[in-house]
Amino acid sequence: MHVTVLSTGGTIASSDDAAGAGAAPTKSGAELLDAVPGLDAYATADVEEVAQVPSFEIDRETLERVGDRVAALNADSDVDAVVVTHGTDTLEETGFYLDAALRPSTPVVLTGAQRMPDEVSPDGPANLLAAFRAAAAIHERDGSGVFVAFNESLHAARVATKAHTSKLETFASPGPGPVATLDHAGVQFHRPPRNEADHVPATDLGATVHVVASGSGVDADLFDAAVDDGAGGIVLQATGLGNTTTALGRAVERTAPDLPVVVASRSAAGRTVPVYGSVGGGEKLREYGALFAGDLPAHKARLKLQLALAADGVEPRDVFETFEAHGD
Incomplete structure (x- = not known):
């Protein structure tokens, strides 16, 4: 060899x-x-x-x-x-x-x-x-x-x-x-050795994608600054199942229809699932148009979104979870 x-x-x-x-x-x-x-x-x-x-x-x-x-x-x-x-x-x-x-x-x-x-x-x-x-x-x-x-x-x-x-x-x-x-x-x-990541057919990392972290009392200033700076997309490092503060929820509401927003979790294990219906809850974020990173942490979701933005014929919603209806 x-x-x-x-x-x-x-x-x-x-x-x-x-x-x-x-x-x-x-x-x-x-x-x-x-x-x-x-x-x-x-x-x-x-x-x-x-x-x-x-x-x-x-x-x-x-x-x-x-x-x-x-x-x-x-x-x-x-x-x-x-x-x-x-x-x-x-x-x-x-x-x-x-x-x-x-x-x-x-x-x-x-x-x-x-x-x-x-x-x-x-x-x-x-x-x-x-x-x-x-x-x-x-x-x-x-x-x-x-x-x-x-x-x-x-x-x-x-x-x-x-x-x-x-x-x-x-x-x-x-x-x-x-x-x-x-x-x-x-x-x-313990299991067959194979490629385990979803394939996103691009290698260019030129798209600007910012990571914005939620937490107790976090406002939308950094999120809005990323949008104003011309970001191609935003990854939200949310809490738990994929929830943010009310301020960040409002920012997603006014942004997600025009700019890809991907919700990841700061938890070390488990996947993001839209459940909660308050303004910053995952179900509302889904309604606003946010995508979900599954079990990918924010730093890997950022790379995946950069690749999706560079790939021909690929939309971010093609490679991230959408949860078209609550509970699906």
Whole structure:
């Protein structure tokens, strides 16, 4: 099996500046592979340096560049799998983007680290080895899709989320759980490895979509500012089943007929469902024309809406839940 590694930076490639300027990516992808003995037992590999940034600085151009390379490698018959080394802060967004926009037939596994290579017991080498092991196991099963390999677990990119700021077991899959777990005996799959995100046939992230969060006493100032700024769409990070303050509900009422508004929940698990009939309640938001993100968190719903706005022949209501009648 042959793997192409796309290196983008992140903690897995970072070191702390001796002068106290803070940590930054310094190690190349080749150096990361050299630090992991035994990789050649699973695959041969080559490395491409796509970026060298912490993931919280990954911009539209960088994300699209990663997508372009994954698309090209997916079409290359000499490449059996792709491994992406990445910072953990936005790793789940890159994974979701690749899954939704590309639906690759070649296994794509993202990984990273919570500890830098120069810290005690760095986790990067183990996670990179897990990515290779998982990629080989998926390839052997003729599987496909985009995944996150971390701390001996394999997560589908659609549901993977960073659940803790610093613990090694940071990635979780609320709801379905991991696709597989890794141990000394091999890779144990809990469900078939496949693309789990809805396909939205576009890669362009040029549409401006703002996320506005609801909460106790939140007014509509940020929502209205996003509209006045010419946003192509808005994702509401609502509470519970998909409810907002009265002020935000009124903003949706005057906006949703002309601008796509997608309601996500700030809850860690479960899906948005329109139930409550007060002004900011989900049922009223549905009546006003809002769409619903299901179990996607706001940051993934934002990417999905950007793709929908760029896709030919696709309307946002085609890829988000509409709940045409209460209780459906």
